[in-house]
Amino acid sequence: MSKKRILYVEDDETLAFLTADNLEQHFHVIHVNNGKKAFELFCEEHFDLCVLDIMLPDMDGFEIAQEIRKKDVEIPIIFLSAKTMKEDRIKGLRLGADDYLVKPYSIEELILKIEIFLNRSQKSGVDKSQKTYTIGSFTFEPENYQLKNDKESITLTERESALLHLFVENTNTVLKRETILIQLWGSDDYFLGRSLDVFISRLRKIFKEETNVRIENIPRVGFKLVVE
Structure with missing residues (x-):
């Protein structure tokens, strides 16, 4: 079975390398470090789930999620952010995100969240x-x-x-x-x-x-x- 395709958007080079390296053991990860490029790629290719940082060049994670939801109301979206304010979490969820993990996050928790949302999407597609x-x-x-x-x-x-x-x-x-x-x-x-x-x-x-x-x-x- 082919691995699920994850769009991972993060501009911190070190964090991106560590996270992508761990995720690659379970999924096919496409990493982008720029918000605008990430959305362009989303429009061009198929993805099963999006993992988005919020603070990004050109187009922040909130803006990406908003545009993604205009095109696809089903794809799971997980925000990763250093922003800890309740208002930021609520804003992300109101934009249609499925979850919001605060940095520093556990790689194990992120993988578990991704697996849960992918499994749920598969079931909803069948049932x-x-x-x-x-x-x-x-x-x-x-x-x-x-x-x-x-x-x-x-x-x-x-x-x-x-x-x-x-x-x-x-x-x-x-x-x-x-x-x-x-x-x-x-x-x-x-x-x-x-x-x-x-x-x-x-x-x-x-x-x-x-x-x-x-x-x-x-x-x-x-x-x-x-x-x-």
């Missing part, structure tokens, strides 16, 4: 439901990440779609946080929990005008999609 769901005034098509009503058509990221799909399959039922995290990320830890909160907020914003649809927070337990 996507062909059903459509009605959520208030919206029609939800999980197979193509679409929410539509008479006023708008919204393209979700793969993670948003997977989360909403999990909710609608369990409408009016409490889902524990750990259950959601394991279903979507394959792991239950603090930072993934913060990522989940970001995605919940984004879905709530979409449904804010729907009087009969809400995502309830169940304190110390989890969440419940209520459709009346």
Whole structure:
């Protein structure tokens, strides 16, 4: 089986060499040290996952992710950054990233994250439901990440779609946080929990005008999609 192709964007020469050397044992890594060149390469070639530094020449990681999401809502994106502010992490997730690792990071953790997201992408490609769901005034098509009503058509990221799909399959039922995290990320830890909160907020914003649809927070337990 051919190795999965990873687009790795990092301008720190030493860190890039060490990281790419370790990743090459598991994946086919294409390293680029410039943001603009990285996006041009993404447009020209096929990749299975992107690992992006944030502080880059010409085009930063946030800008790359934003442009990538315009072309591909499915490909997993992992940010690597020395930026530790909560606001930066939230910004990255709102742009559609799947995870955000703070430097100095563990190579073992990075490899594990990549494997989790690649496995999830493979499964979603095989097991996507062909059903459509009605959520208030919206029609939800999980197979193509679409929410539509008479006023708008919204393209979700793969993670948003997977989360909403999990909710609608369990409408009016409490889902524990750990259950959601394991279903979507394959792991239950603090930072993934913060990522989940970001995605919940984004879905709530979409449904804010729907009087009969809400995502309830169940304190110390989890969440419940209520459709009346």
